[in-house]
Amino acid sequence: MANVSHRGDMSTHPDVPEMRDRYDRVLGGRDVALVDGPVFLLGLYCAASPWIVHYSASQPSLMTHNLIMGIAIGLLALGFTRAPERMYGLSWAMCALGIWMIIAPWIVGSGPDKGVIINNIIIGALALVLGLVCAGTAMRSTPRP
Secondary structure (H helix, E strand, O other): OOOOOOOOOHHHOOOHHHHHHHHHHHHOOOOHHHHHHHHHHHHHHHHHHHHHOOOOOOOHHHHHHHHHHHHHHHHHHHHHHHOHHHHHHHHHHHHHHHHHHHHHHHHOOOOOOHHHHHHHHHHHHHHHHHHHHHHHHHHHHOOOO
8 A cells, every 4th residue: 555645745746747637627727716706696696686775675577687687697607617618608698697787777677766776787797897707717718729
Protein backbone atom coordinates (compact mmCIF):
# COMPACT_ATOMS: atom_id res chain seq x y z
CA MET A 1 0.00 0.00 0.00
CA ALA A 2 1.42 3.37 -1.03
CA ASN A 3 1.93 6.15 1.43
CA VAL A 4 -0.16 9.02 0.06
CA SER A 5 -0.10 11.21 3.17
CA HIS A 6 2.19 14.06 2.19
CA ARG A 7 2.90 16.55 4.90
CA GLY A 8 4.32 19.34 2.82
CA ASP A 9 3.97 20.79 -0.60
CA MET A 10 0.93 19.46 -2.48
CA SER A 11 2.66 19.93 -5.83
CA THR A 12 4.68 16.77 -5.24
CA HIS A 13 1.56 14.63 -4.87
CA PRO A 14 1.41 12.03 -7.66
CA ASP A 15 -2.24 12.81 -8.55
CA VAL A 16 -1.95 16.61 -8.93
CA PRO A 17 -2.09 16.65 -12.78
CA GLU A 18 -5.12 14.35 -12.80
CA MET A 19 -6.91 16.45 -10.15
CA ARG A 20 -6.23 19.65 -12.10
CA ASP A 21 -7.55 18.10 -15.32
CA ARG A 22 -10.69 16.88 -13.53
CA TYR A 23 -11.24 20.30 -11.95
CA ASP A 24 -10.90 22.00 -15.36
CA ARG A 25 -13.33 19.51 -16.91
CA VAL A 26 -15.94 20.03 -14.18
CA LEU A 27 -15.78 23.80 -14.36
CA GLY A 28 -15.46 23.85 -18.12
CA GLY A 29 -12.79 26.53 -17.77
CA ARG A 30 -15.31 29.04 -16.44
CA ASP A 31 -15.52 31.01 -13.23
CA VAL A 32 -18.92 29.58 -12.32
CA ALA A 33 -18.73 30.24 -8.61
CA LEU A 34 -18.36 33.98 -9.13
CA VAL A 35 -21.45 34.34 -11.32
CA ASP A 36 -23.93 31.60 -10.54
CA GLY A 37 -24.46 32.36 -6.86
CA PRO A 38 -25.46 36.00 -7.41
CA VAL A 39 -27.69 35.00 -10.35
CA PHE A 40 -29.49 32.45 -8.17
CA LEU A 41 -29.91 34.96 -5.33
CA LEU A 42 -31.27 37.51 -7.79
CA GLY A 43 -33.81 34.95 -9.00
CA LEU A 44 -34.89 34.22 -5.43
CA TYR A 45 -35.28 37.91 -4.68
CA CYS A 46 -37.20 38.51 -7.92
CA ALA A 47 -39.62 35.71 -7.06
CA ALA A 48 -40.12 36.99 -3.49
CA SER A 49 -40.05 40.72 -4.27
CA PRO A 50 -43.85 41.21 -4.52
CA TRP A 51 -44.13 40.18 -0.86
CA ILE A 52 -40.95 41.99 0.21
CA VAL A 53 -41.93 45.30 -1.41
CA HIS A 54 -45.64 44.68 -0.57
CA TYR A 55 -47.30 44.99 -3.95
CA SER A 56 -48.81 41.52 -4.18
CA ALA A 57 -52.33 42.87 -3.58
CA SER A 58 -52.11 46.08 -5.64
CA GLN A 59 -50.39 44.51 -8.69
CA PRO A 60 -51.55 40.87 -8.95
CA SER A 61 -50.46 40.47 -12.58
CA LEU A 62 -47.01 41.88 -11.82
CA MET A 63 -46.81 39.65 -8.75
CA THR A 64 -47.35 36.55 -10.91
CA HIS A 65 -44.95 37.91 -13.52
CA ASN A 66 -42.13 38.49 -11.02
CA LEU A 67 -42.69 35.09 -9.45
CA ILE A 68 -42.37 33.35 -12.84
CA MET A 69 -39.40 35.50 -13.89
CA GLY A 70 -37.64 34.82 -10.57
CA ILE A 71 -38.11 31.09 -11.02
CA ALA A 72 -36.76 31.36 -14.60
CA ILE A 73 -33.68 33.30 -13.43
CA GLY A 74 -33.10 30.79 -10.64
CA LEU A 75 -33.38 27.88 -13.06
CA LEU A 76 -30.88 29.55 -15.39
CA ALA A 77 -28.46 29.88 -12.47
CA LEU A 78 -28.88 26.21 -11.59
CA GLY A 79 -28.28 25.32 -15.22
CA PHE A 80 -25.15 27.49 -15.29
CA THR A 81 -23.89 25.57 -12.27
CA ARG A 82 -24.95 22.09 -13.32
CA ALA A 83 -23.92 22.10 -17.00
CA PRO A 84 -21.89 25.24 -17.69
CA GLU A 85 -20.53 24.11 -21.04
CA ARG A 86 -24.06 23.73 -22.40
CA MET A 87 -25.83 26.54 -20.57
CA TYR A 88 -23.52 29.52 -20.97
CA GLY A 89 -24.92 30.05 -24.44
CA LEU A 90 -28.11 31.11 -22.64
CA SER A 91 -26.34 33.97 -20.90
CA TRP A 92 -27.75 36.27 -23.58
CA ALA A 93 -31.21 35.12 -22.51
CA MET A 94 -30.32 36.41 -19.05
CA CYS A 95 -29.64 39.81 -20.63
CA ALA A 96 -33.01 39.71 -22.38
CA LEU A 97 -34.73 38.83 -19.09
CA GLY A 98 -33.03 41.85 -17.51
CA ILE A 99 -34.27 44.21 -20.20
CA TRP A 100 -37.76 42.75 -19.95
CA MET A 101 -37.76 43.20 -16.15
CA ILE A 102 -36.95 46.89 -16.62
CA ILE A 103 -39.91 47.55 -18.94
CA ALA A 104 -42.37 45.05 -17.40
CA PRO A 105 -43.98 47.37 -14.81
CA TRP A 106 -45.50 49.49 -17.57
CA ILE A 107 -46.48 46.57 -19.83
CA VAL A 108 -47.63 43.95 -17.31
CA GLY A 109 -48.58 46.17 -14.39
CA SER A 110 -51.49 48.58 -14.12
CA GLY A 111 -50.45 52.00 -12.86
CA PRO A 112 -47.37 50.88 -10.90
CA ASP A 113 -46.11 53.12 -8.12
CA LYS A 114 -42.56 54.34 -7.63
CA GLY A 115 -41.49 51.43 -5.37
CA VAL A 116 -42.60 48.80 -7.87
CA ILE A 117 -40.84 50.59 -10.73
CA ILE A 118 -37.57 51.03 -8.80
CA ASN A 119 -37.69 47.40 -7.63
CA ASN A 120 -38.06 46.05 -11.18
CA ILE A 121 -35.45 48.44 -12.60
CA ILE A 122 -32.90 47.29 -10.02
CA ILE A 123 -33.69 43.62 -10.62
CA GLY A 124 -33.54 44.14 -14.38
CA ALA A 125 -30.28 46.08 -14.26
CA LEU A 126 -28.65 43.42 -12.08
CA ALA A 127 -29.92 40.66 -14.37
CA LEU A 128 -28.55 42.52 -17.39
CA VAL A 129 -25.14 43.05 -15.78
CA LEU A 130 -24.91 39.46 -14.56
CA GLY A 131 -25.97 38.21 -17.99
CA LEU A 132 -23.20 40.27 -19.58
CA VAL A 133 -20.71 38.87 -17.06
CA CYS A 134 -21.89 35.33 -17.90
CA ALA A 135 -21.60 36.05 -21.62
CA GLY A 136 -18.13 37.54 -21.16
CA THR A 137 -17.00 34.55 -19.12
CA ALA A 138 -18.33 32.16 -21.74
CA MET A 139 -16.68 34.05 -24.60
CA ARG A 140 -13.38 34.30 -22.75
CA SER A 141 -13.24 30.59 -21.98
CA THR A 142 -14.50 29.21 -25.29
CA PRO A 143 -11.63 27.41 -27.03
CA ARG A 144 -10.70 28.97 -30.35
CA PRO A 145 -9.32 26.77 -33.17
